[in-house]
Amino acid sequence: MSLTIALAGNPNSGKTTMFNKLTGANQRVGNWPGVTIDRKTGRIRGTDYELVDLPGIYSLSPYSPEEIVSRNFLVNDRPDAVINIVDATNLERNLFLTLQILDTGIPTVIALNMMDQIRKLGDEIDVDKLSRELGCKVVPVSALNAEGIKELVAAVGEVAESGKAPEPLYFDGDIEEAVSLAKEALKGKVPDSTLRFNAVKLIERDEATIKEHPEADEYVGRAVKALETKKDDDADSIIADARYNRITDIVGDVMKKAPRDERGTLSDRIDRIVTHRIWGIPIFIGVIAVVFLGIIGFAWGDFEIVGIGTYCTDWVNDVFFGEWIIPAVTEWCEADGTYSAVDALLCSGIVGGVGAVIGFLPQMLLMFLALCILEDIGYMARIAFVMDRVFRHFALSGKTLIPLLVGTGCGVPGVMASRTIESERDRRITAMTTTFIPCGAKLPVIAMITGAVFPGNGLIAVFCYVMGILLVLISGIILKKLRSLSGTPSPFMMELPPYHLPSAVNVIKGTLDRGWAFCKKAGTIILLSCIILWFLSSYTPGLEYIGDNATSADSILAAFGEAVCIIFAPLGWGDNWELTVGTITGLIAKENVVATFGTLFGIEAGESGEGLEGVLASMLTQSSGLAFLAFNLICAPCFAAIGAMHRELGKWKDTAMAVAYQCLLAYAVALIIYGFTSYIGGWNSLVIDGSVVEQAAPIGSTIAAVAVLAVLAYLLWAKDPFRQLSGKEAEE
Amino acid sequence: MSNDLVVGAVIALMVIASVSYLVYQRRKGVSSCGCKTCNCCKSKCNVTVDEDGCEKCKKG
Numbered sequence: 001m002s003l004t005i006a007l008a009g010n011p012n013s014g015k016t017t018m019f020n021k022l023t024g025a026n027q028r029v030g031n032w033p034g035v036t037i038d039r040k041t042g043r044i045r046g047t048d049y050e051l052v053d054l055p056g057i058y059s060l061s062p063y064s065p066e067e068i069v070s071r072n073f074l075v076n077d078r079p080d081a082v083i084n085i086v087d088a089t090n091l092e093r094n095l096f097l098t099l100q101i102l103d104t105g106i107p108t109v110i111a112l113n114m115m116d117q118i119r120k121l122g123d124e125i126d127v128d129k130l131s132r133e134l135g136c137k138v139v140p141v142s143a144l145n146a147e148g149i150k151e152l153v154a155a156v157g158e159v160a161e162s163g164k165a166p167e168p169l170y171f172d173g174d175i176e177e178a179v180s181l182a183k184e185a186l187k188g189k190v191p192d193s194t195l196r197f198n199a200v201k202l203i204e205r206d207e208a209t210i211k212e213h214p215e216a217d218e219y220v221g222r223a224v225k226a227l228e229t230k231k232d233d234d235a236d237s238i239i240a241d242a243r244y245n246r247i248t249d250i251v252g253d254v255m256k257k258a259p260r261d262e263r264g265t266l267s268d269r270i271d272r273i274v275t276h277r278i279w280g281i282p283i284f285i286g287v288i289a290v291v292f293l294g295i296i297g298f299a300w301g302d303f304e305i306v307g308i309g310t311y312c313t314d315w316v317n318d319v320f321f322g323e324w325i326i327p328a329v330t331e332w333c334e335a336d337g338t339y340s341a342v343d344a345l346l347c348s349g350i351v352g353g354v355g356a357v358i359g360f361l362p363q364m365l366l367m368f369l370a371l372c373i374l375e376d377i378g379y380m381a382r383i384a385f386v387m388d389r390v391f392r393h394f395a396l397s398g399k400t401l402i403p404l405l406v407g408t409g410c411g412v413p414g415v416m417a418s419r420t421i422e423s424e425r426d427r428r429i430t431a432m433t434t435t436f437i438p439c440g441a442k443l444p445v446i447a448m449i450t451g452a453v454f455p456g457n458g459l460i461a462v463f464c465y466v467m468g469i470l471l472v473l474i475s476g477i478i479l480k481k482l483r484s485l486s487g488t489p490s491p492f493m494m495e496l497p498p499y500h501l502p503s504a505v506n507v508i509k510g511t512l513d514r515g516w517a518f519c520k521k522a523g524t525i526i527l528l529s530c531i532i533l534w535f536l537s538s539y540t541p542g543l544e545y546i547g548d549n550a551t552s553a554d555s556i557l558a559a560f561g562e563a564v565c566i567i568f569a570p571l572g573w574g575d576n577w578e579l580t581v582g583t584i585t586g587l588i589a590k591e592n593v594v595a596t597f598g599t600l601f602g603i604e605a606g607e608s609g610e611g612l613e614g615v616l617a618s619m620l621t622q623s624s625g626l627a628f629l630a631f632n633l634i635c636a637p638c639f640a641a642i643g644a645m646h647r648e649l650g651k652w653k654d655t656a657m658a659v660a661y662q663c664l665l666a667y668a669v670a671l672i673i674y675g676f677t678s679y680i681g682g683w684n685s686l687v688i689d690g691s692v693v694e695q696a697a698p699i700g701s702t703i704a705a706v707a708v709l710a711v712l713a714y715l716l717w718a719k720d721p722f723r724q725l726s727g728k729e730a731e732e
Numbered sequence: 733m734s735n736d737l738v739v740g741a742v743i744a745l746m747v748i749a750s751v752s753y754l755v756y757q758r759r760k761g762v763s764s765c766g767c768k769t770c771n772c773c774k775s776k777c778n779v780t781v782d783e784d785g786c787e788k789c790k791k792g
Binding site for chain 2: 332333335336338340342343345346350520523524525527528531
């Protein structure tokens with residue numbers, strides 16, 4: 001018989017790890033709460049049971065969309081059984097959800113997870129006694145070490161097939177009387193199986209239940225008021241208090257805690273430094289700086305340290321492509337003594353374009369490795385904690401940090417992770433701004449521009465991340481002043497997982513998965529884009545082949561680029577249509593910026609084969625290069641991320657507004673960077689054939705930058721017209 | 733001339749393989765960026781994990 005089993009529990013209790021162990025799947029596991037935002041299904045190995053992994057919840061009174069997913073599935077879809085994952089190291093808090101699951105009347109098995117940690121701490125849990133107290137099976141497990149999995153599957157099979165509902169935990173007299181009255185009011189209106197659950201929720205003043213059964217709410221209204229007067233508290237707190245009293249009794253009976261070190265655990269001691277109110281943020285910036293200086297390197301005057309990633313990328317470009325692949329492909333194409341259009345398409349279009357992107361693979365793999373390690377040891381969760389204080393100051397929820405952290409890998413899941421935010425307004429602002437944080441696809445662009453105008457200086461990459469966070473904060477202030485997005489930030493509560501040594505399997509798998517996704521993208525979207533770009537750059541509008549001469553001003557691409565590039569003249573790169581075309585093709589996928597230059601100039605670009613970066617250094621000054629980088633990082637993301645934004649925002653009109661906002665902000669930031677930094681010594685010169693050529697000061701851009709800065713300052717400091725609708729004033 | 737035909741055939745094969753893979757990914761609900769995330773409307777979908785551990789989107 002095919003049975004449906006739900007996997008429910010608190011965030012970060014190990015549900016997804018358990019899901020992978022039970023089904024043999026490879027779902028992404030993150031060492032922070034909120035990794036699962038949609039329900040996922042799989043088949044338990046060796047059975048025909050369908051297992052549904054639900055997003056983590058703390059209670060069955062949900063606030064955010066992903067919590068609603070969990071509640072609706074348990075209450076409306078009624079699985080045959082529930083595996084309630086309980087983190088044994090946080091028994092009290094986890095049992096709060098357990099008691100509510102028992103109220104649903106669904107056959108339940110408790111998987112007491114992280115028992116290895118309990119042994120390590122020297123604690124003891126009497127599992128049999130816990131099982132008797134809760135009236136359901138309890139199986140001690142360790143999802144991470146695959147301990148107790150067979151026993152869990154056997155127990156859940158037995159419970160699901162018997163269909164025996166667990167006995168709910170009854171409250172004391174007064175509360176239970178009110179629950180009985182609510183059951184009477186709801187009789188016949190809800191299925192008998194969910195009668196108690198709905199009755200308790202009605203007494204708890206659960207919004208969803210009241211909205212669904214207003215007449216029942218009216219019926220019990222007087223009884224609830226009487227209960228509140230008698231207990232001198234609101235009904236929600238009375239029920240929560242009763243549950244916690246019961247939990248305290250149960251835990252006191254079944255758990256013996258070993259004496260703890262007064263200084264706290266090792267994680268506590270590390271957290272005192274890492275999450276310190278003053279040192280927390282400098283440490284975070286320091287960690288990011290160490291990562292990028294190690295990967296890209298550092299250069300200051302004559303002092304230069306070559307990063308590991310830069311060294312590997314140089315080898316891939318100069319030796320692998322420059323000495324092996326390109327000569328071999330060219331030789332093969334010219335074997336018949338001609339170099340036709342198809343030969344040029346393969347050599348310049350495909351190998352040049354895709355090769356330029358693949359050249360950055362070593363740097364990306366190292367970056368992914370660093371992010372996976374930081375995530376697996378538990379540091380990412382600390383970043384969210386540390387930044388929460390800053391974000392709240394700027395009227396944004398600390399919960400915004402989770403999508404931003406997810407977005408460092410790819411903007412699409414980053415935007416989707418905004419669903420974990422309860423407040424719709426915060427959620428929309430987060431969906432609109434998540435892509436300001438450089439995703440994996442933007443790394444090759446950062447590496448390429450850094451290599452061209454700031455050779456070997458990893459601090460530029462650090463600047464890009466800090467700029468991304470600052471722009472999210474600035475956007476928070478500006479957008480909150482719009483009526484449709486005004487409101488107070490949602491409360492942010494997150495459990496900090498204990499630090500642990502990174503798991504080699506998790507880290508290697510995470511790195512290779514992301515690296516493989518990058519290669520697949522290079523072999524699909526980027527490849528197809530390069531073919532189209534090559535065609536557009538090698539043919540005239542009259543479809544006449546003009547040869548493998550990418551810089552020809554007669555091509556379709558040049559005609560288009562030259563018509564549009566005037567827009568970017570105030571930003572310092574309006575004279576080069578190639579840079580304009582690169583910016584526009586980046587909308588398909590951000591790596592396309594690099595692929596476009598690879599196709600147009602070739603990997604071994606320049607007359608002396610100085611490479612892409614050499615050619616770019618003759619087109620971009622340090623100021624215009626930084627402006628180009630800022631514009632490409634902040635402006636509209638790739639089409640996939642725009643699609644994800646649309647799914648979160650709901651309407652195309654809102655999506656168009658969000659994209660327009662991103663582009664305008666990108667233009668403003670790039671203008672400010674170019675307008676002001678051009679006066680720094682050496683920042684306004686091009687490197688042409690090895691000689692430094694100073695450029696004229698961009699007076700017009702500077703005047704425009706002053707005006708834009710004034711407008712931004714006004715938007716930042718102008719009084720929030722809607723503050724009284726949502727802020728403390730409203731409460732007063 | 734024969735060499736051009738071979739080069740052209742190689743390019744054509746690459747294009748067919750790329751397009752087919754993108755269509756396959758799209759049908760599985762995987763975004764064009766390669767992320768294993770559900771691609772359809774959030775209110776009417778859930779993600780199913782197939783026997784290979786790959787995600788696919790299922791309209792609910």
